[in-house]
Amino acid sequence: MDPEPGLFRTVFSRGSLSKCVPIALLVGTILSLVNQGSLIAGGDATVATWVRVFVNYLVPFCVSSAGYFSGQRAISRTGANSSSHAATGRSQTREQPVLEWRQHR
Known part of the structure; x- marks a missing residue:
């Protein structure tokens, strides 16, 4: 098994x-424009603003x-199991368990 x-x-x-x-560039730019854009555009940015x-x-x-x-x-973690599935022809993806919701009366 690989580490x-x-x-x-x-x-x-x-x-x-x-x-x-x-x-990070996309989200960081949007957040900076929304949160600090007016300070930067107004020339009032401080060190705290840039932090x-x-x-x-x-x-x-x-x-x-x-x-x-x-x-x-x-x-x-699943890579070791995938190679054994390839030899048997089975799917390499794990099936997720289906959650059952029961109403309690």
Whole structure:
């Protein structure tokens, strides 16, 4: 069984960065325009304003990177099982259990 991918190695991999950086740029720009746009446009931005702008880009990068890492970890955990399914011709995707909702009277 392959070891699970390391956090920093996965987050700063080419695959992760190619997906997470554009997300952070888009979301960070929108958040910065909404939250600090008037201060920046008015020339009243302080160091605190620019720290907030930085955080507006950092948070979406961290969130999307966490999602990417979680997905890669799930793939590595099921990867060993997928190769055995390929030999038998069975589907390589796991079926999700169906939740049953029951009303209690």
